[in-house]
Amino acid sequence: MTWEPVIGCEIHVHLKTQTKMFCRCATGFGAPENSSTCPVCLAHPGVLPVPNERAIEWTIKLGLALGCDIAPRAVFHRKNYFYPDNPKGYQISQYDEPLCMSGSFLLPGVGGDTEIGIVRAHLEEDAAKNVHMGGGEGRIHGADRTLVDFNRAGMPLVEIVTQPHLRSSEQTKRFLQLLRQTVRELGISDAEMQEGSMRFDVNVSVRPEGSDELRTRTELKNINSFNFAAQGIEREIQRQIAIYEGGGEVVQETLHFVPGQEHAAPLRSKEEAQDYRYLPEPDLVPIEPPAEMVEQARAELGELPSARIRRLETELDFGLAEGLVTSGRDGLYERTPGDRRAVANVVMNELAAAGLDPTEVNGEELGKLVEARDRIPREAFMKALGASGDGDFKAEDYLGEAVIADESELDPVIERILAANDENVAAYRAGKQGLLGFFVGQVMKETGGKADPKVVNTRLRELLDRS
Ligand SMILES: [Zn+2]
DSSP, X not given: OOEEEEEEEEEEEEOOOSBOSXXXXXXXXXXXXXXXXXXXXXXXXXXXOOOOHHHHHHHHHHHHHTTOEEOSSBOEEEEXXXXXXXXXXXXXXXXXXXXXXXXXXXXXXXXXXXXXXXXXXXXXXXXXXXXXXXXXXGSSTTXXXXXXXXXXXXXXXXXXXXXXXXXXXXXXHHHHHHHHHHHHHHTSOOOOTTXXXXXXXXXXXXXXXXXXXXXXXXXXXXXXXXXXXXXXXXXXXXXXXXXXXXXXXXXXXEEEOOTTOSSOEEEEXXXXXXXXXXXXXXXXXXXXXXXXXHHHHHHTOOSOHHHHHHHHTTTSOHHHHHHHHHTTOHHHHHHSOSOHHXXXXXXXXXXXXXXXXXXXXXXXXXXXXXXXXXTSOHHHHHHHHHHTTSTTOOTHHHXXXXXXXXXXXXXXXXXXXXXXXXXXHHHHHTTOGGGHHHHHHXXXXXXXXXXXXXXXXXXXXXXXXXX
C-alpha cells in the first residue's frame, strides 16, 4: 500500500513590539533574568490588563498576508491551566472568536502552486520561561531544579494554525521558510528561531493514498529549526506507516523531537479543548477593529514573497527564485542590472558566501562587476565583491586589472620560468606530468594572478612537449 502523509502546523511568532501584550514592560531578548517584570505580568492581585494596540494592528496585518478574514469582533478568553510559568493560573488568549480566520497561503512549488488553508491566526500572551537546571541537557527530564524567568511572561504572541494540507516533510519545510520570510518582511517579528521568537508544532498522520480520511495524529512540539522539523516529520511518517503495516494503531500523543535520537520521547497525551475551561476575559472588552485600521494594514502589505517567487521563476528556474526570495536576497537581485542568471548566481552564492548584507550593496555597481566577471582575474573579482557592501564602493576601481590571455604576453614569462627550472623541465619530460601544476603556479605568481589559467595550461603543455 502507498501511504500519504497529512501534515498541519501551529506556528508561534513573537511580535517585536516595544512593550508586552497587557502591560508596559519592555520586551527584548537578552535582558538579565526577571529584570523586565511588573505587577501585571507577575499576576499580583487586583491588577488590570491593558491591550497593546500595536500588537492588534500587526496581527491584522499578518492575517491579511495569510489571506484571512479579519473578524469584526474578537474576544479574549482565559485559558485555564496550572504550571509554574503561568502565575495567573490562566493565559489570556483568543478562543472561538479570534482576530483572523479562514485564510489561504500560496506556496509556490516546482510542480505548481499549493494553497495551504489557514484555520486561524490569533493573539495571545506568552508564558514565562522555565529554565531546567542540573542534568537533562536543559530539559525537564533529568533536571533537579527549575528556575523561572518572567521576562517572557506576557510577551505578545501570534499563533497561526494551518489546515492539514501539507503532504511531505520537504513541502512543510518550504512552507515554514516562506512563512518566516513573510513575517519578517511585514516588520512585525524577527522570527529568530535561535532566540525563540518563532517556533512551531507539527501534526502528523498518514492515510492510504487516495483516501480522504483523517487518521489519528501525533504532535511534535516546540521545534526551532527547519531541518529538525523535516527530520522529525520524516521519522514520524515512517514510524506510523510501520505501526499500520504491522497491524497496530497509532496512539494520539505529543512527542518531543530530539535530533540524533532514534525515537521522539512522548511528552504527554493530548488535552482536549474543554480541559482548559475557556471563559471570556472579564477584564477586557471585545476588540472591534475599525475599518480604517484594516484598510491601512492592507495598503501597507506590498508584494508578498510567494507572489515574488512566482514572478521571478518566469525569468529564473524555480529553485533560484525561491532561494533568492526566502533568503531576502531578491531585492538586491532586482536592483542589479545584467544577465539574470549570472546576477542571480552571484547574489545567491558568492555574495552570500562573502557574508554581505544584501541591503547594503549598490545594485548598479554590482551589475558592472558581474558583467566584467570573466574579463578580470578571479582574485580581483572576489576582492571587489568583498568590498561591494561599502557605501562608496565603485566597481571600476577593480576592473582595471584585465586577465592576461594573450600568448605573446605570456610566452616570454613561460619561457623565462622554464629556463630557470631546467631540472624540473627535464623531470617533466622524463614523465613526471604532475609537475605541470608547479609551472602553472610559477606563472600565476609571476603575473600577480592575472594570467588566464586556461591559456597558461595550454601554452605550458605546448612548450614543454616541444623538446
Ligand atoms: Zn509587566
